[in-house]
């Protein structure tokens with residue numbers, strides 16, 4: 001299909017009125033994508049904007065921005081430039097850190113409900129497939145980049161994913177299009193560049209359709225991955241349907257591969273990082289060992305615990321700074337170092353409250369309505385509160401007296417002393433403290 005028609009189709013499939021953003025690096029692919037999309041917008045009018053992220057990592061970066069400005073002004077497309085600070089010390093390599101900063105900038109600019117178009121093409125997909133194979137990935141990694149998917153309530157699309165780089169180069173040549181070359185794309189110490197310049201041309205010299213074949217394999221792996229997700233959903237349904245609390249006995253009825261699949265799938269459903277293969281093996285071996293041994297296996301971005309026969313998948317616990325406590329009147333927003341907690345608390349008789357919020361220390365006793373003074377530890381056991389939740393509890397004290405117990409992550413009062421009531425919370429930020437950040441994906 002001719003390139004322009006491909007983009008026209010993609011735009012026609014975008015609901016009228018929905019804003020389309022083109023992520024414009026200034027390279028050949030995204031400069032061409034913007035040019036084609038601007039032309040398509042004349043036939044299928046949609047609000048169109050370009051977004052350039054200035055990473056500030058190399059002297060050439062100002063030149064990228066200048067090119068983007070020139071191109072957008074020629075096409076009459078509004079350009080937004082986002083400067084980012086790349087955290088080189090984040091332990092994921094410079095490329096990974098730049099990518100994370102770029103996606104954070106995309107999320108800042110592009111509003112939920114809008115579409116973001118990226119210019120990756122078929123040869124990028126072939127490289128991604130090979131990189132995944134060289135890491136020993138399963139079908140999910142081999143599937144590479146999705147042509148279209150939901151991302152943080154936005155629509156992420158790659159309308160050029162089925163198009164060969166050579167086709168894009170030819171089209172840009174015919175149009176006399178200008179673009180900027182990123183010198184870091186020639187650095188063959190980077191794996192992707194080594195594949196691009198060294199390996200793929202060699203493969204293509206023997207198998208001219210190598211790029212096409214590899215990207216077809218990626219698409220087939222994507223289909224297999226979708227089928228596995230359906231299988232995992234069926235298993236999850238059979239085991240009660242709660243991805244955060246899987247029954248260990250039910251898990252043990254599954255074959256090893258299905259058990260691994262289900263745990264990974266549940267992590268994804270919960271927005272948690274999937275466990276690396278070896279961590280997952282450790283976890284499942286501990287489950288298989290049986291008994292009440294306290295199982296706790298953590299990996300970056302998530303952890304798993306077993307309690308009362310269930311495997312709990314959790315965001316990693318965030319702890320409060322040592323010695324932290326806060327004065328609170330019970331109705332103003334309660335802000336703790338983990339975020340804002342949307343709860344309110346008051347005296348039943350309406351008298352003003354002067355409270356101090358402190359982490360639970362142990363040994364607290366509460367006077368419960370109709371039950372007298374009760375030991376908090378026993379009370380939490382009776383309520384079936386898991387140990388890791390007990391560790392994060394805050395106690396509201398009036399003077400020295402504990403009057404309420406708060407789970408700041410669930411934003412819920414677990415116990416209230418006689419004379420105290422939970423009130424409706426002040427309006428505030430929608431993020432519950434401790435909720436995991438959405439993971440960037442493919």
Ligand SMILES: Nc1ncnc2c1ncn2[C@@H]1O[C@H](COP(=O)(O)OP(=O)(O)OP(=O)(O)O)[C@@H](O)[C@H]1O
Pocket residue numbers: 022023024025026027028029030031051052053054055102117118119120124182185
């Ligand atoms: N600095 C940036 N600002 C905005 N979008 C970007 C930026 N860098 C990359 N992108 C988007 O992500 C896609 C993939 O990035 P990648 O680094 O593989 O491409 P590139 O070689 O820099 O640029 P191009 O794809 O335009 O030739 C780009 O096509 C573009 O849509």
